[in-house]
Amino acid sequence: MQAYILKRLLQIIPTLLGITLITFVIIQMAPGNPAVLKLQMLKGQGTLGARGATSAQIIKQTEALYGLDKPLYVQYYRWVKRVFTLNFGDSYTDHRKVLDKIAERLPITLELNLISIFLVYLIAIPCGIYSSTHEGAWADKALTLGFFILYSLPNFWVAMLLIMFLGGGSFWDIFPVYGISSIGSQTMGVLPWLLDRLWHMVLPVVCLTYGGLAYLSRLTRASMLEVIREDYVRTARAKGLSERVVIFKHAFRNALLPLVTIMALLLPSMFGGSVIIESIFSIPGMGQLGFQALLGRDFPVIMAITTISGFLTLIGLLISDILYAVLDPRIKLE
Amino acid sequence: MEIPSEVKGEAPNTYWKMVGHHFRKKKLAVLGLWVTLVMIGVAVLAPLLANDRPVFFYQGGKASFPLLSGADRLGPFIWKELRKDNPFILQHIRAHGGAIALWPLVKYSPDEYNLLDYLTGPNARHWLGTDDNGRDVLARMIYGARISLSVGFVAVGIALLVGILLGAVAGYFGGWIDIAVSRLIEIMLTIPTFFLIIAIIAVKGAGIYNIMVVIGLTGWMGIARFVRAEFLKLKQLDFITALRALGASHKRIIFLHMLPNAMAPVLVSAVFGIAGAILTESSLSFLGFGVQPPTPSWGDILSQSRDYIDFAWWLTVFPGLAIFASITAYNLVGEGLRDAMDPKLFR
Numbered sequence: 001m002q003a004y005i006l007k008r009l010l011q012i013i014p015t016l017l018g019i020t021l022i023t024f025v026i027i028q029m030a031p032g033n034p035a036v037l038k039l040q041m042l043k044g045q046g047t048l049g050a051r052g053a054t055s056a057q058i059i060k061q062t063e064a065l066y067g068l069d070k071p072l073y074v075q076y077y078r079w080v081k082r083v084f085t086l087n088f089g090d091s092y093t094d095h096r097k098v099l100d101k102i103a104e105r106l107p108i109t110l111e112l113n114l115i116s117i118f119l120v121y122l123i124a125i126p127c128g129i130y131s132s133t134h135e136g137a138w139a140d141k142a143l144t145l146g147f148f149i150l151y152s153l154p155n156f157w158v159a160m161l162l163i164m165f166l167g168g169g170s171f172w173d174i175f176p177v178y179g180i181s182s183i184g185s186q187t188m189g190v191l192p193w194l195l196d197r198l199w200h201m202v203l204p205v206v207c208l209t210y211g212g213l214a215y216l217s218r219l220t221r222a223s224m225l226e227v228i229r230e231d232y233v234r235t236a237r238a239k240g241l242s243e244r245v246v247i248f249k250h251a252f253r254n255a256l257l258p259l260v261t262i263m264a265l266l267l268p269s270m271f272g273g274s275v276i277i278e279s280i281f282s283i284p285g286m287g288q289l290g291f292q293a294l295l296g297r298d299f300p301v302i303m304a305i306t307t308i309s310g311f312l313t314l315i316g317l318l319i320s321d322i323l324y325a326v327l328d329p330r331i332k333l334e
Numbered sequence: 335m336e337i338p339s340e341v342k343g344e345a346p347n348t349y350w351k352m353v354g355h356h357f358r359k360k361k362l363a364v365l366g367l368w369v370t371l372v373m374i375g376v377a378v379l380a381p382l383l384a385n386d387r388p389v390f391f392y393q394g395g396k397a398s399f400p401l402l403s404g405a406d407r408l409g410p411f412i413w414k415e416l417r418k419d420n421p422f423i424l425q426h427i428r429a430h431g432g433a434i435a436l437w438p439l440v441k442y443s444p445d446e447y448n449l450l451d452y453l454t455g456p457n458a459r460h461w462l463g464t465d466d467n468g469r470d471v472l473a474r475m476i477y478g479a480r481i482s483l484s485v486g487f488v489a490v491g492i493a494l495l496v497g498i499l500l501g502a503v504a505g506y507f508g509g510w511i512d513i514a515v516s517r518l519i520e521i522m523l524t525i526p527t528f529f530l531i532i533a534i535i536a537v538k539g540a541g542i543y544n545i546m547v548v549i550g551l552t553g554w555m556g557i558a559r560f561v562r563a564e565f566l567k568l569k570q571l572d573f574i575t576a577l578r579a580l581g582a583s584h585k586r587i588i589f590l591h592m593l594p595n596a597m598a599p600v601l602v603s604a605v606f607g608i609a610g611a612i613l614t615e616s617s618l619s620f621l622g623f624g625v626q627p628p629t630p631s632w633g634d635i636l637s638q639s640r641d642y643i644d645f646a647w648w649l650t651v652f653p654g655l656a657i658f659a660s661i662t663a664y665n666l667v668g669e670g671l672r673d674a675m676d677p678k679l680f681r
Contacts, residue, residue: 018521023530029537145362148669152662154613156620157654160636160643169644272528276617280640290529291621294536302533306525313524 005322012314017080019310020303024076027302079303088304093296098304101289108180109278109285112201113270116208117263124213125259128220132228133247144221150214155273159207159280167203175203178282204281208273212266219262223255230254257327264320271309353598356674363670369663377479384440384473387413388425393433401438417441421458442470444477444630456648463648465638471648474630475656481619481631482612482660485546489611490604492550497557498600502588504558505565515562519555527552531614535623542625545618549611556603564596602672609664616657632657 063069067078082089088098127147131140167177176182180200185193227233228251236250237243274287282288286305293301325331357363382389387400391408398408406413410430417437425435442460448468456463462471504515534548568574569592577587618624619633627634632653639649 015517015521015524018517019525022521022525023533026530026534027537148665149662152609152658152665154616154654154657154661156617157636157650157657160639160650160654164643164647164650171647271526275529275532276621279621291532294529294532297536306529309526309529310524313526317524 001325005318008318008321012311012318015314016307016310020080020083020307021076023303023306024079025072027297027299028072028075083307088307089300091293091301092298098300101301102286102304102308105284105286105289108283109271109274109287112204112208112283112285113274115201116205116212116270117266119205119209120212120216120266121259121263124216125220128217129224129247129252131217131221132224135225143217147214147217150210151218153210155207155211156276156280158210159203159277162203162206163280176200177203180283204277204283207277207280208270211273212270216259216262220255220259223258224251227251227255257324260327261320261323264316264323265313269313353671353674357670360670360673362666363674366663366666366670369659370667373479373660373663374483376476377483380476380480381438383438384442384444384470384476385438386417386441386443386446388416388435388437390436391433392435394431411435440470440473440476442473444474445469445628446473453642453646455646462652463646465635465649466642471635471652474635475632475653477630478632478635478653478656479660481542481625481629482615482657485542485549485615486608486611486664488546489549489553489615490607492547493554493557493607494600494604495554496551497554498561498593500554501558501561502565502593502596505562506569506584506588506592508566512562515558519558522552522555525552528614528617531618532621532623535618540618540623540626542629545615545624549614553607553610557600557607560599560603561593561596564599565592568592568595598675602668602675605664605668605671609661609668612657612660612664 060069067075070078079089086099088102090096091098091101127143131143134140162175163177165171166174176199181193181197182200185196188196233246233251236246241250271287274285275291276287277283278285278287279291289301290305292298293305376383381401385401387406389399389401391398391400391411393408393411400408400413411427411433416425416427416435420437420441423437423439425437427433427435440461446469448464451460451464451468452466453468454460454464460470460472462475464470465474500515500518504512531548531552535544538544538548574587574592577591582591615624616631616633616636619631620637622637624633624637625631635649635653636657639646639653642649
């Protein structure tokens with residue numbers, strides 16, 4: 001087991017190098033390099049004349065500052081060397097440490113996604129079990145169809161509809177649609193602050209939750225249906241156990257396997273959703289940071305986010321494999 | 335022994351006939367298939383469905399097709415004047431000696447500005463309202479179907495090409511090729527794909543061809559895995575050994591003998607892939623990384639609606655419905671196909 005985990009941890013390194021290399025090459029193909037963008041920014045502020053000589057000089061200096069004048073492989077080598085000491089460099093836009101920027105935004109994204117994953121499991125598992133034990137009944141059909149529809153709903157559309165109909169304007173004004181807390185929330189007491197924050201989170205969490213909910217509920221149903229047809233479930237019924245015990249003790253525990261292992265993969269996959277949802281609701285999280293970094297060609301931030309989310313995904317995969325072996329003694333890790 | 339003739343055409347006797355047979359039994363899947371076909375029809379026939387000129391014009395014994403000529407008038411007949419007070423598709427004109435005009439369903443073209451008519455809700459003339467430039471939303475949505483579907487099909491085509499090639503080579507040859515391809519698949523699956531797509535579009539510039547290529551190149555991994563797994567199984571079978579013994583080339587074995595046997599799961603994931611590509615394209619357009627502004631796309635209309643979210647519900651509801659309906663339709667077809675191909679049903 002320990003040898004297996006160690007082997008897998010070592011395997012993460014080449015995969016991570018592959019991920020970062022692909023991202024590095026892609027963003028370095030950019031026609032507008034950050035030095036030129038920087039110059040345009042300075043011009044916009046009016047601190048510079050538009051004279052050619054000065055411009056060229058500034059571009060050169062900026063390139064030298066960020067090491068952009070070196071060949072690509074040297075840049076990549078330097079980047080990798082720095083990352084091994086957990087130094088992701090400084091942001092191009094405000095010269096702050098990338099890691100600091102991420103550290104202040106990661107908790108918000110994690111908070112949203114953890115709440116949402118909790119809700120996904122809380123709702124999906126009972127629904128899935130109910131569906132599977134009432135297979136073919138109208139309630140099962142309604143749930144299955146409902147979850148199918150939820151699964152196909154684009155999350156940005158749902159976000160827009162919620163903002164439109166529940167977030168003010170000409171329709172109901174129930175939920176706030178901007179940020180994660182009201183202005184002046186720092187001066188509130190603990191309880192009002194918490195309520196205010198939860199109130200702000202309702203709509204984004206709904207948008208982040210329903211897709212995973214639909215997916216997991218369908219998975220629970222399928223997994224339960226598979227198990228319920230097994231011989232040992234028939235045996236359990238035959239020896240006169242109550243239906244409750246048969247379903248929860250004999251069937252559900254065995255159906256749980258894919259549900260637990262999928263959890264490790266849910267968290268990283270939610271990052272993609274966060275990019276859209278956070279930018280719609282103006283939530284200062286990782287998704288919004290990533291989106292702004294892409295708009296501003298902030299290479300160090302883009303690289304850091306790709307690396308960190310790639311790393312989290314790989315760890316998630318590893319945990320899911322280990323969980324498999326822990327939960328199912330038939331599976332041996334080699 | 336002679337086969338009794340009445341057996342013919344009774345039970346489905348080939349694999350694909352059996353799949354078709356089981357597919358037809360699923361009502362929702364068939365409904366999904368109809369929706370996709372209607373949408374393809376709308377996309378192909380868009381100029382006939384939404385246009386600011388009549389499709390057909392008959393005057394003084396002479397027939398013409400104003401849609402093709404492109405001129406905004408024919409003699410004394412000015413198309414925009416004619417359409418003004420005419421709610422019907424077939425129009426009889428009394429003036430100038432009489433004429434008959436056959437109009438498209440929507441009498442507006444997708445990029446026709448009318449600033450006097452901006453941001454009006456659904457009404458008799460603009461059935462789904464107008465946007466901030468006074469353009470007809472329904473006309474834009476009809477043309478938007480072209481973008482969504484062509485991105486969906488081309489992107490999945492690219493994904494199929496890459497996925498099948500890599501998966502087949504990896505599964506067939508094994509060894510270091512397999513290791514390399516499997517590693518690449520793992521890397522691509524670990525990259526946050528949507529983030530990567532935005533990154534590439536941000537770098538290479540928005541444009542329909544870039545979007546097709548990028549979605550295709552980031553969406554082949556599932557297909558490659560299916561093909562690889564099928565090839566690993568198939569290459570153990572006797573008929574492949576027999577082919578090798580007969581001296582068939584690798585290319586021949588892979589493409590003529592193994593690939594047809596591995597197509598079933600590939601087809602299913604291709605159908606789901608179309609739904610995914612449509613979703614990705616509309617998300618990109620929504621974020622402003624989609625097709626360039628004058629070109630109508632569903633995500634682009636939704637993204638315009640962000641500025642008028644206080645009241646312009648028609649800009650949000652209708653294009654979103656179109657995206658949702660097409661994604662649902664392809665998912666239904668994919669699910670129906672997957673279930674119909676399930677060998678458990680063939681017992």
